[in-house]
Amino acid sequence: MYDYNTNQSLCAFPWTHNYSGPRYSRKLCCTSDDVEGLEKTTEEEYLNSPKLKQIRVDMLNGKKISECHNCYKVEGMGLQSMRQNSFRMGLMEKNNEFDKYVEQTLPDGTTFLKPIYYDNRTIHCNLQCVSCGPTFSSEHINLFKKMHGTLDDGTSGGWHTSRTNNNFVVDKEHEETFSKEFIDGLQEKRIKSIYWAGGEPFMSVVHWKVMDKMLELREEPGYREYIDDIRIHYNTNMTRATWKGKPIAELLKPYKNLYVEASLDGSHKTFEWTRDGANWDKCIANYKSFLDAGIDIKLTCVMSGPVILDFDRYMDFFEQDALTPNGFIELSFHRLQQNAHAGFEFAPSQFNGLDPCFYPEEIIVPACKKAIQRLKKTKKVNNPDFHIRWEGKIPVEYHGHDKHLIQMTKNNIGILQYYIDHKIENRERYEDMDNLIEAKTNTIFRDKFHKTTNLLDVLYVSNREAYDWYNKLKYIIQPGKDIDYVEI
Ligand code: SF4
Numbered sequence: 001m002y003d004y005n006t007n008q009s010l011c012a013f014p015w016t017h018n019y020s021g022p023r024y025s026r027k028l029c030c031t032s033d034d035v036e037g038l039e040k041t042t043e044e045e046y047l048n049s050p051k052l053k054q055i056r057v058d059m060l061n062g063k064k065i066s067e068c069h070n071c072y073k074v075e076g077m078g079l080q081s082m083r084q085n086s087f088r089m090g091l092m093e094k095n096n097e098f099d100k101y102v103e104q105t106l107p108d109g110t111t112f113l114k115p116i117y118y119d120n121r122t123i124h125c126n127l128q129c130v131s132c133g134p135t136f137s138s139e140h141i142n143l144f145k146k147m148h149g150t151l152d153d154g155t156s157g158g159w160h161t162s163r164t165n166n167n168f169v170v171d172k173e174h175e176e177t178f179s180k181e182f183i184d185g186l187q188e189k190r191i192k193s194i195y196w197a198g199g200e201p202f203m204s205v206v207h208w209k210v211m212d213k214m215l216e217l218r219e220e221p222g223y224r225e226y227i228d229d230i231r232i233h234y235n236t237n238m239t240r241a242t243w244k245g246k247p248i249a250e251l252l253k254p255y256k257n258l259y260v261e262a263s264l265d266g267s268h269k270t271f272e273w274t275r276d277g278a279n280w281d282k283c284i285a286n287y288k289s290f291l292d293a294g295i296d297i298k299l300t301c302v303m304s305g306p307v308i309l310d311f312d313r314y315m316d317f318f319e320q321d322a323l324t325p326n327g328f329i330e331l332s333f334h335r336l337q338q339n340a341h342a343g344f345e346f347a348p349s350q351f352n353g354l355d356p357c358f359y360p361e362e363i364i365v366p367a368c369k370k371a372i373q374r375l376k377k378t379k380k381v382n383n384p385d386f387h388i389r390w391e392g393k394i395p396v397e398y399h400g401h402d403k404h405l406i407q408m409t410k411n412n413i414g415i416l417q418y419y420i421d422h423k424i425e426n427r428e429r430y431e432d433m434d435n436l437i438e439a440k441t442n443t444i445f446r447d448k449f450h451k452t453t454n455l456l457d458v459l460y461v462s463n464r465e466a467y468d469w470y471n472k473l474k475y476i477i478q479p480g481k482d483i484d485y486v487e488i
Contacts (some may be wrong), residue, residue, distance in 0.1 A: 002102055004084055007062045012086040014055050018043055018115040020178055021166060022123035022136050022199050023043070027046070028055070031082045031118060040174050044113070053109030053194045060102065067227045078413040080407045090117035090193035090231070119183060119195040123168060127237055127277040130446065131265070131302050131336060134166040134367055137199055139277065141356040147449055179275055182210050186217055189226045191444050197235040202248055215254055216267040228256040235261045235300065237275060238283040249286075249293035259296040261332075262287055266307040267314045273458040274304060274354075290379055291325060294337035298330040304354040305364065306455065310373040310462035319380040328383040330405065333412045353443040353455045353470070356419040357430045362468050364423060368416045375413055382409045433474075440475040 002470060003012050013019075013029040021027060026038040026046050035055075039156060046052065055065055064072060071081040091097040105111050125137035133408065134140040134151075146149055151166040185191040196207050207279055218227040240248060252258060264283065265274040272280055290297055299318060307314065307333050318329055356364050384402035423430060429452055430436075447454035459467035 002096075002099055004087060006115050007059070009059045009064050009068075010082040011068065011071070011087070011230055012091060012098050012101070013082075013117075014052055014059065015105070015111055015113065016086070016090055016099075016115055017117045017119065018046075018181075019119045020121065022121040024171060024174055028065075028067055028087070029082055030121075030154050030195075031068075031070045032065075033069070035067060040171065042177060047114070048110050051358060056109040056111065057107075060105070064281075077414055077418055079411045090191075105312070114185065114188075114190055115187075116190055117193040117195075118185065118191055119197070120182070120201075120204070120206060120210075121197050122199040122201060122206065124203040125199040125237075126203065126239055127200070127275055128449075128451070129237075129265070129275050130278075130352075130450075131274060131304060132182060134168075136460070138168070141168060141450055147445070159408070169306065179206050179209050182206075186210075186214060186227075186230075189223075191230060193231045193233070195233045200237050200240060201234055202236055202240040202243060202358060207219050208243060211251075211255075215344060217423060218254075230255075230257060232258040233261065234259070234262050237278060238262045238264060238286050239278050241282075241286050241289065247289065249289045249419075251295055252290075252295055259298060261298045261299050261300045262290075263302075265302045265304065266310060267317045268310075269453060269458050270306050270310040270313070270462050273450070273453050273455060274302070279452075285324075291323070291383075300331070300332050300334065302336060303333040303356070303412075304336055305356040305359050306353065306458055306462065308356055308367050308371055308419070309359070309459070309466050311367065311374065313462065315374055315378065315381070319378065324380050328380050330408065331381045331412065332408050333415045335415050335418070349438075349442070351435060351439040352446065353439065355439070357423045357426065358436070358439050360469055361423055361427065361430075361464055363463075363469060365420050367463075369419045372413050372416050375409060375416075382406075382412075437474050437476060440470070444475050 002010060011028070013032075017029055018079045019027045021028055021034070024040045025034045026041060027034055035046075035051055037051075038049055038051065041049065055067075058065060069082065071083040074081040075083070087098055101111065101113055102115055121136070123136065123138050125139050128137060128139045129141045129194070132140060132142045141151065144153070153164050153166060182191075194210075196204070198204065201207050212225050214230070217223045241250060242248060252260070262283075264271060264287075268280050271283075272278060275283075287297065301314075317323070318331070336356075351358065356368070359367075382405040443455055448454075456467065456471060459470055
């Protein structure tokens with residue numbers, strides 16, 4: 001039996017997973033860096049490309065993979081990584097199902113088994129979230145042009161990639177090929193798990209095409225049980241209520257093993273800042289329509305500075321009885337992750353008000369500690385006891401999920417603790433006035449293009465202490481020109 005604890009490079013995804021990115025990039029999974037040079041490849045071209053074969057050989061030999069540095073970083077923080085989770089996604093862990101993938105791998109890394117877990121991202125999106133960029137959102141392409149007057153970024157297109165031009169053209173032929181491969185996997189009864197994300201997956205034509213096909217297949221002899229067992233997972237910005245005039249909550253009802261992660265970064269005005277272009281009340285109305293349709297909803301949140309500074313309001317809102325029909329809600333945090341090789345840290349030119357480490361130690365450290373205490377005490381978020389009580393209602397392969405919930409809380413707390421430690425360890429860098437001025441200047445420049453609000457107004461209603469500090473901080477009126485500070 002292959003053990004990911006003994007071999008700390010081994011991961012199931014280079015065998016079991018098919019990831020197609022918003023720009024048709026290939027990655028080993030959503031957490032890895034792009035596998036360069038394999039954009040728009042077919043499934044077979046990708047799986048048995050020289051690069052993937054070498055990655056499999058290296059993993060089996062316990063050699064670390066450069067594209068996987070994010071997992072190693074998470075494990076180094078003492079948290080559970082995607083790598084460790086990979087063995088239970090679409091695979092039956094208890095039957096050592098992964099072993100058969102390894103047994104059928106040739107010495108040069110060639111694999112004959114096809115993926116069972118598909119992750120498809122669309123670039124189509126209606127938001128320009130502050131933590132996102134033109135790699136993942138069509139709306140951000142427009143924003144980039146407005147902000148910089150060009151689509152050529154000159155250095156790097158954003159996270160996980162060395163692309164420099166942010167232009168994007170839909171490739172219908174490639175999307176057709178990908179849809180066909182996906183549908184082949186369904187017809188072969190091979191696909192066990194599907195992840196739809198973006199961009200905004202409910203705006204994806206490929207997504208609706210494949211989902212419609214699943215329902216068609218379900219009506220064919222011998223397919224019903226297979227289709228009903230497929231685990232379908234969404235990550236949505238909750239802005240979309242309808243598709244072609246029909247309520248999305250109703251369209252999702254026929255799928256029996258489906259859950260939706262609502263990606264809500266903060267609440268109220270803080271949410272409207274992080275999720276640039278979204279309206280809080282409308283998103284919550286959509287959220288409730290999903291709950292009313294009986295859809296299993298979980299919460300996910302990019303933990304940025306403004307969200308931490310407003311965390312009580314977030315928890316107060318989502319702990320309401322009306323929003324926790326089973327008595328609890330699952331919540332997973334994501335670290336900020338802005339450039340490929342610096343973990344969550346921003347490069348100086350990107351340093352801004354999203355970063356928890358931007359805020360003074362005496363404000364952000366107590367806020368992180370308070371959030372940790374709240375997560376430890378809550379009975380409504382990731383509570384494994386509630387989950388056990390409802391165990392009879394969830395698919396059998398997810399029994400034992402209580403352990404995962406305990407780990408998720410550890411990961412959430414670990415992310416906050418990481419921010420605290422990182423801030424204190426790098427005090428000098430974060431207290432450097434030039435860096436802070438640059439970060440505020442970056443934030444103000446970005447806020448000029450915000451559709452609804454700005455950070456100053458958000459802090460005013462969410463955290464007056466942070467507001468006072470931010471308001472007094474100097475910034476540069478015209479970056480690139482002679483330094484001309486604004487002092488309040
Ligand atoms: S080790 Fe981590 S980054 Fe690499 S493929 Fe596995 S889950 Fe993805």
